[in-house]
Amino acid sequence: MYDLIVVGGGPAGLAAACAAWDGGLRRILIVERDRELGGILNQCIHNGFGLHYFKEELTGPEYAGRFVKLLGETGVEVRLDTMVLEVTPERRVHMVGKAAGYRVEEARSVILAMGCRERTRGAIAIPGTRPAGVYTAGAAQRYVNMEGRMPGRRVVILGSGDIGLIMARRMTLEGAQVLACVELMPYSGGLNRNIVQCLHDYGIPLYLSHTVTEIRGRDRLEQVAVAQVDKGRNPIPGTEMVFDCDTLLLSVGLVPENELTRQAGIEIDPRTGGAVVCENMETSLRGVFACGNVAHVHDLVDFVTAESQRAGRAAARYVLDAGAAEGPVLTVRGGDGVTYTVPQRIRPAGVERAAELFFRVNRVCGGSEVLVTSGESQIARFPREHLAPGEMEHIILPRVLLDRAEEEITVSIREVAAT
Numbered sequence: 001m002y003d004l005i006v007v008g009g010g011p012a013g014l015a016a017a018c019a020a021w022d023g024g025l026r027r028i029l030i031v032e033r034d035r036e037l038g039g040i041l042n043q044c045i046h047n048g049f050g051l052h053y054f055k056e057e058l059t060g061p062e063y064a065g066r067f068v069k070l071l072g073e074t075g076v077e078v079r080l081d082t083m084v085l086e087v088t089p090e091r092r093v094h095m096v097g098k099a100a101g102y103r104v105e106e107a108r109s110v111i112l113a114m115g116c117r118e119r120t121r122g123a124i125a126i127p128g129t130r131p132a133g134v135y136t137a138g139a140a141q142r143y144v145n146m147e148g149r150m151p152g153r154r155v156v157i158l159g160s161g162d163i164g165l166i167m168a169r170r171m172t173l174e175g176a177q178v179l180a181c182v183e184l185m186p187y188s189g190g191l192n193r194n195i196v197q198c199l200h201d202y203g204i205p206l207y208l209s210h211t212v213t214e215i216r217g218r219d220r221l222e223q224v225a226v227a228q229v230d231k232g233r234n235p236i237p238g239t240e241m242v243f244d245c246d247t248l249l250l251s252v253g254l255v256p257e258n259e260l261t262r263q264a265g266i267e268i269d270p271r272t273g274g275a276v277v278c279e280n281m282e283t284s285l286r287g288v289f290a291c292g293n294v295a296h297v298h299d300l301v302d303f304v305t306a307e308s309q310r311a312g313r314a315a316a317r318y319v320l321d322a323g324a325a326e327g328p329v330l331t332v333r334g335g336d337g338v339t340y341t342v343p344q345r346i347r348p349a350g351v352e353r354a355a356e357l358f359f360r361v362n363r364v365c366g367g368s369e370v371l372v373t374s375g376e377s378q379i380a381r382f383p384r385e386h387l388a389p390g391e392m393e394h395i396i397l398p399r400v401l402l403d404r405a406e407e408e409i410t411v412s413i414r415e416v417a418a419t
Contacts, residue, residue, distance in 0.1 A: 004316075029107075043141050049300075063301060111290070114294045116256045128216055136249070141167055156243050184210070185389075187389060224245060261294070278344075279350055365387040
């Protein structure tokens, strides 16, 4: 029996396994379905990684390589090219791979670190024909960066998520002409630094409150029709623009890869698409933890690493101390202006000094205050100069404040009038 099985060998799984090893566990297995460790970082050859964690700027493969090197200094077992088919409530992990065949391994604890996948054309139901030339931004990124193939030469990008913005720059650098980046919402879904470095610096227009209304072409994409949308996100007649292009890249959101989580009967938060977790990233199933993009979609891999290390240390404590913190459980909810919070539950007895709380807002805000309340009482207040849905926020709640809370904590946004 393994002390810990980590499902996924991307940045979350690597960081969690290393932290669990440092926490005292010795029989650890990482199961990765790809041919190599590193996950999505292997195709992210641009820089900007590691500024928080390593205090220097790295590319995706460099960041992954550092953790692969750290993993090599431990005794963690790795199975590559192996697909996990099921995780049972009894923490039996069913897997199949070319080398070992079909295996069922048992573990005292499990960490789910499967990452996320992209939403596709079918998920957003764009009308029109079905020609070649329509890709998700991540698929195009793999073609260009890892396979050395260009998807097309005249490109329109739907959605302004970070992958789409980065691919706008990448396609331009490879000689393609990016005609436009089109965003349904009145604000961008990516980091502000990516908007500046990937669009503004290359003169690529960004059309907010617009969407693709039709895809045209028989064998290969020939045109896309783009229209402005109203407040209800419905196309406005008479605002159509037609772009002659051979490629449409979709950057329309990420979906946490939680099929295994659902099969295990773990509670899912419909707002994040990931498991409901406690302050130490433990799910509703004792001994099973979730971290990284499978729990909620992150902006920065540095935050994925910190969160996953917390899950790894918690798994080690669970196995070695044979249990979790007892005592009352606080439910964390998003109030006005907040889309979701992670964790969704906090056990004050399990918090040593402070609990870290991540959240996203549902609108762009200027000068604001993040209010943390419990019942009629205000627990904490955090000033912010700017808030945007495309950038994940986090706050630190000291243990002494959590002890004052009642059964429920609410995180909300209050905009402060400029003086």
